[in-house]
Amino acid sequence: MSHPMRTVSEAVGAVPACRCIFLLLPTFSPLDLSSAVAALEAANSYGGTARYAWRVVSGDGLAVTAPNGLRVAVDGGLPELARGDMVFVCGGQGVEPGIPLKVLGWLRKAQRMGLVMAALGGGVMALARAGLLSGRQASAHWAQRATLAEMHPDVEVRTSLFTVEGKLITCAGGTATADMMLDLIADRHGGDVATAAADLMVCSAARKGSQDQTVSEFGRTGVRHEKLAAALSLMRSNLEEPLTPGRIAGLVGLSVRQLERLFSKYLQTTPKVYYTRLRLDYARSLLLQTNMRIIDIALASGFNSQTHFAKVYRRYSGKPPHQERPF
Structure with a gap:
């Protein structure tokens, strides 16, 4: 399953598409990846405007096999970052092996450049290990909240679906990924584009990030x-x-x-x-x-x-x- 780079319309005067880089960690959730890409594709379909391009990568440039056995081919290793890129770190609920120093360094560089960064599911653990969440609030999947709080006491762990702190976004993952992506699209392109994308994805109503994910x-x-x-x-x-x-x-x-x-x-x-x-x-x-x-x-x-x-x-x-x- 490959994810080639989507190209931007070359029409004269077209606004360049925002490049979205999806970094797959070894425990990544296919649901998070597909939900995020589906939202971007739906946003592109509104008015025939290529608002987003995306690239799927891994730390070593090799295909990644999710815990459920789904093997995903990637477009390559960690790319050079550019102004305007958005970085999505895709983790999961399983055990996260040690994250290579070059991956942590790449994430720190993205923050220094002022890029929008979003952690999907267990991706929050990578941002925390890179030191990017110190003194910040962060949403985490209910199964990982206690672990995140124990390992990173300097992070204020929240029970919400997703949290936006400036250019850092943390999301519980699962179906909350679609909610977070639609919120991001609405913020960048307006409610009309987000609503059209939600309709295409058959999402009756996107949930707010502050909504609690915890099962009663x-x-x-x-x-x-x-x-x-x-x-x-x-x-x-x-x-x-x-x-x-x-x-x-x-x-x-x-x-x-x-x-x-x-x-x-x-x-x-x-x-x-x-x-x-x-x-x-x-x-x-x-x-x-x-x-x-x-x-x-x-x-x-x-x-x-x-x-x-x-x-x-x-x-x-x-x-x-x-x-x-x-x-």
């Missing part, structure tokens, strides 16, 4: 009980320093016994067991997505010692923490 506790668990949902939300927000059942019960206006009954009725477990599972799930995401030391992961997950963490984790997953890592 009702949707996550299927539980329709306000106080139980509030208790679950408190647990998810306090993994590093777990709250006691008594504290949780008090904060949601229940007794400990009432809280235990709700967990038994709706989730067929106890508050303690459910809370421990949440912390272990978080620990597993850190093991899979980061190179943090196991003792640091244990502490970040609310365990006071590596020994205790390893014992509980092995009982939970069937193997010790160090065997969970893919590298």
Whole structure:
């Protein structure tokens, strides 16, 4: 599957198309790439004006195979950047291998040149590693927010679909990519072009970047009980320093016994067991997505010692923490 460079109309007086460079990381999401390119192509179709050209590249100039097995041929390696280019960093939800220094340097150069840069999905991790998000707000996919916050505490991680900070854009990925692209098109070419592009993509209404991507506790668990949902939300927000059942019960206006009954009725477990599972799930995401030391992961997950963490984790997953890592 190749993506040749789209050429600009050579008609006299035509405004040169904006060149969009899509950098594919090894974990890139094909959905993000296709959604972004589809939006640009739809924008070009309005009025027959070639507003955008695009080029798909990789760090080494070789084809990239996505985690789902889709192999994408690229137009080459990292190109020389020019004024007016836009750079899109395409990542995914999987484990991101070490990013080569030349890629990080290329991203830093793009920022120094004042180019618009957008991270799609896990691309936010690359921008953070390059030091481009320090002191900034950034949107990240819900499955990667905790990892980003843990590895880059200087980044204010948001739950929104996408965040625009000057010329830096971060997007949760997935279907939010289309929303972000339509917003970008509207900002550059007006609402008429964006609306026409949305119609062509069969998008009834583009969502605003500030809209929350987080699945509610009702949707996550299927539980329709306000106080139980509030208790679950408190647990998810306090993994590093777990709250006691008594504290949780008090904060949601229940007794400990009432809280235990709700967990038994709706989730067929106890508050303690459910809370421990949440912390272990978080620990597993850190093991899979980061190179943090196991003792640091244990502490970040609310365990006071590596020994205790390893014992509980092995009982939970069937193997010790160090065997969970893919590298």
